[in-house]
Amino acid sequence: MAFFDEIGKTLADKGREAAKKAKDVAEILQLKAQISTEKSKTKELYASIGVLYFKKHRDDENDEYQMFFPEIEKTLAHIAELEERVKKLEKAGTCPVCGASVGKNDAFCAKCGAPVENEAEEAPEEDVLETDDLRKLDAVEEQKKADPDDIFVEEDGGDEEKADDGEKTE
Numbered sequence: 001m002a003f004f005d006e007i008g009k010t011l012a013d014k015g016r017e018a019a020k021k022a023k024d025v026a027e028i029l030q031l032k033a034q035i036s037t038e039k040s041k042t043k044e045l046y047a048s049i050g051v052l053y054f055k056k057h058r059d060d061e062n063d064e065y066q067m068f069f070p071e072i073e074k075t076l077a078h079i080a081e082l083e084e085r086v087k088k089l090e091k092a093g094t095c096p097v098c099g100a101s102v103g104k105n106d107a108f109c110a111k112c113g114a115p116v117e118n119e120a121e122e123a124p125e126e127d128v129l130e131t132d133d134l135r136k137l138d139a140v141e142e143q144k145k146a147d148p149d150d151i152f153v154e155e156d157g158g159d160e161e162k163a164d165d166g167e168k169t170e
């Protein structure tokens with residue numbers, strides 16, 4: 001029965017073909033995930049270089065990448081300002097000693113008498129540039145390994161292809 005043999009063979013071929021296709025799809029997905037991971041790594045390394053470069057050259061008015069600096073400075077200042085607001089909001093209303101709630105304008109805790117830090121008492125940030133982020137930068141330079149995510153919140157990959165997000169979730 002050559003005819004049925006032929007059909008059987010065709011079906012077997014089709015089965016193998018489908019199995020191979022499924023395997024290929026799985027492999028493609030796996031490879032894409034790996035690509036995505038590697039891209040994230042390079043992105044972080046590029047950013048690390050950027051952070052170190054910026055730190056080193058920010059005051060050089062003739063630097064060839066000077067055109068990027070004002071925007072970075074502006075963003076860092078904005079981050080510092082936002083963090084300051086968070087800090088104040090988190091601090092407001094709680095006694096640092098006993099944890100009792102205190103009025104925003106109270107100088108002392110009504111329960112334990114501890115002095116309560118208020119906006120007026122707090123020494124203003126001397127320099128926006130000495131923010132947590134830049135202290136991180138110092139640490140980063142020591143380690144020679146930057147964690148740019150802490151400095152550059154922006155997650156814009158430019159013209160980089162939008163890959164399936166492997167590591168980064170923000």
Ligand SMILES: [Zn+2]
Nearest residue numbers: 095098109112
């Ligand atoms: Zn208290």
